[in-house]
Amino acid sequence: MRKTLLLAMMIAIMTVPFLTGCGSEEEKPAPKAKPAAEAPAEQAPAVQKSEPAGEGAQIGFIYVSPIGDAGWSYAHDMGRQTVEAMPGVTTSFVEAVPEGADAERVILNMARKGYTAIFATSFGYMDPMLKVAKQFPNVQFMHCSGYKTAPNMSAYFGRMYEARYLAGMVAGSMSKTGKLGYAAAFPIPEVIRGINAYTLGAQAVNPKAEVRVVWTKTWYDPAKEKEAAKSLLDVGCDVIAQHQDSPGPQEAAEERGVYSVGYNTDMSNFAPKAHLTAPIWNWSPWYANAVTKMLAGEWKHGSYWPGMAEGIVDLSPFGAMVPQDVQDTVNAKKQAIKDGKYKVFTGPVFDQAGAPKVAAGKVADDESLLGMTWFVQGVIGTTE
Incomplete structure (x- = not known):
């Protein structure tokens, strides 16, 4: 399995790395947090421009470990809280979601509920997200640490x-x-x-x-x-x-x-x-930038790899x-x-x-x- 993934990585030119995890499927909304951070510049050419999300945007996040891990999922959740503080935006998250079939079920559930955008933050969520993305062309899908993209699905990571x-x-x-x-x-x-x-x-x-x-x-x-x-x-x-x-x-x-x-x-x-x-x-500037552009219909799908210069x-x-x-x-x-x-x-x-x-x-x-x-x-x- 790992060799197959590595071969795919070598073939893909503009790609992004990997990550993994364990499971609960309860969507958890959160209270408003601190203001959104300044957004970084885009890092890759567009695949397709998104449609404006408008007011009342619902943004979902899926984590591979508990947000209390003090590590990977906690860092992403700090970024989610920045998005939650943005005007006209509501967020929710599901933590400790295993990769594979469980992830597909959670992503599909969010898409069916009409979420504006869904951020999946582990490498093993890539194929399940791509499968769901093909069924919901009006939903914006964002996959962290993978390399596959679609007209409505971006890949992103950091250096x-x-x-x-x-x-x-x-x-x-x-x-x-x-x-x-x-x-x-x-x-x-x-x-x-x-x-x-x-x-x-x-x-x-x-x-x-x-x-x-x-x-x-x-x-x-x-x-x-x-x-x-x-x-x-x-x-x-x-x-x-x-x-x-x-x-x-x-x-x-x-x-x-x-x-x-x-x-x-x-x-x-x-x-x-x-x-x-x-x-x-520091995911706050990245998530704030992406959601801001989605709200305005200016988000461009592609592969992104920002680094220290962008504050990620x-x-x-x-x-x-x-x-x-x-x-x-x-x-x-x-x-x-x-x-x-x-x-x-x-x-x-x-x-x-x-x-x-x-x-x-x-x-x-x-x-x-x-x-x-x-x-x-x-x-x-x-x-x-």
């Missing part, structure tokens, strides 16, 4: 690897041993790309840094993800990073008295003595233990990324075996990034 690189710089600066641990979800391009960016960031400040990877094959399993982090600590890693939705790895680092790097949101509350920073999502990805505040000189170095690189003066996968970049993957002075293109199935030098682990 999280940019923030991963910066987090790697922090970890490489703070590690005493140069041994970094990474509790990872599934060996798919999105996760592999993030591990590689993190490793390159660590090596930018410590050329001898290495990153050990343990796969959990989960997105949200706090106990299993915590155990994965412990296994990395047991072999001498003194900074733990994660591509997981739970704060389990952060808690493991805190208990062992070492440092950690979170993901999705600021997880410092779970590990105040360990948490250095975290690559985080960022770093959480540095922990108090991070020295000012480290913060200054990382912030300078962050500004260079935002200004387009630095690209994370700028060559030379070599794979684990030392074979060149990106030539000196060249920059990996989006097709290569989106289909990445290999580790850079310095990563210890397999892509299986």
Whole structure:
């Protein structure tokens, strides 16, 4: 199954990465929240323009994990709350929806109720959403982390690897041993790309840094993800990073008295003595932009991949233990990324075996990034 997905990713040019999950089907409306954030610019050419949504727009969101996960779904729900605060808009959500048949049922139910737009926020929702989209041409369908589109269905994600690189710089600066641990979800391009960016960031400040990877094959399993982090600590890693939705790895680092790097949101509350920073999502500007344009009939369907320049990805505040000189170095690189003066996968970049993957002075293109199935030098682990 995974090989089939990866092959499809390599064929698709303008595509977007992956994500997964567990289930409840109760639609939950929410009270009005804070005002909508400023919207970013569009990132891709149009497929088809939408019709104006008008007043009384109903927007639905579907999450793969509970919004209380403190991670992926929680970050998306913060964006939903921004949409909820917009005039003439009402939102609802269904959390912890398994991928597959359950997802199709939830999407179909929203479409039948006449929702203006439906946002599905996990990779495994892609095919179910595409199936429903073909039946409801007047509904706007939005799929996060996939690559398939239709005249009324867009794909969107964010360049999280940019923030991963910066987090790697922090970890490489703070590690005493140069041994970094990474509790990872599934060996798919999105996760592999993030591990590689993190490793390159660590090596930018410590050329001898290495990153050990343990796969959990989960997105949200706090106990299993915590155990994965412990296994990395047991072999001498003194900074733990994660591509997981739970704060389990952060808690493991805190208990062992070492440092950690979170993901999705600021997880410092779970590990105040360990948490250095975290690559985080800010979906508010993206969702506000999309819904605003739908209301005006200006939304253009296509594939979108905004990044740090658009405010979709960022770093959480540095922990108090991070020295000012480290913060200054990382912030300078962050500004260079935002200004387009630095690209994370700028060559030379070599794979684990030392074979060149990106030539000196060249920059990996989006097709290569989106289909990445290999580790850079310095990563210890397999892509299986």
